[in-house]
Amino acid sequence: MFKHSPFVLLLLGAAACAPRMDPVRPIYRNGQVVPSRADEVVADARAEGQAERDRIAQESDRNAQAALASCSGAVCDAITRGELAVGMTREQVLAATRSSLAAWDVRGGGRVTTLAARDGVNPSDVVAPVAMVTLEDGMVRSYAYREPQGLRLVASRADASSEGVARARAAALLREGDEMALAGRFEEALDRYDRADLVDPENPETTLKIARALDKALRPYEAQIRYQLFLHQMELERIRAHGEAYAHLSGAMIEARQRIIVLERGR
Secondary structure, eight states: OOOOOHHHHHHHHHHHHSOOOOOOOOOOOTTOOOOOHHHHHHHHHHHHHHHHHHHHHHHHHHHHHHHHHTOOHHHHHHHHHTOOOTTOOHHHHHHHTTOOGGGEEEEEOSSEEEEEEOTTTOOBOSSSBEEEEEEETTEEEEEEEEETTEEEEEOSHHHHSHHHHHHHHHHHHHHHHHHHHHTTOHHHHHHHHHHHHHHSTTOHHHHHHHHHHHHHTTOHHHHHHHHHHHHHHTOHHHHHHHTTTTGGGHHHHHHHHHHHHHHHHHO
């Protein structure tokens, strides 16, 4: 029987205790593309995203077909344009906004139902992003747009007309100007008032606000012109034409006349 020498046994023991070496990995050349699992993950995510977009598009097409099949008159025209309108059904709202129920938080379910846009989804029609839609007895009663000046509520066809949009935007600008005027920031207030005057011209309330801001900003000549323009806009014929619409400004007319006298004496 062959016997190992002590030296051989020592070598064998040392080899058994030595750390095992991992296989040598290949060395990649400069410019060579290294295969990565991340590429597969990205490709899968893209495929899933496209499949979801295709599903939403198909659902929107079905909603549009069903909505057009049950509409008439102005509502049909609005759906075709992709615009909301008072009197629409929920399905017609989805068709007009090219959205699905997944884009909305639905509250209520009795006579009154509210659709609120979910965070990060922002459903919109051709006019602007839609914040909320209120339905009464299954028909749209009102809806609100998200606009730079804030939320704009539409509760009638008149509100949705170009004149109604102009009035709403001008009112929002006037509110911003009023807040700035209260803070003593008259130049910024004048900027908002001037923009409101461009959007909704011939509004005597806007002219009066501009006159007051100019007066407080120590710009008497311009303030006097605006006070005079305000009085011109508030002539008796105009008051009679508008009935009681501007009756609350009768006191402002007295104020304007007094300020004109004061400003003329100060020149």
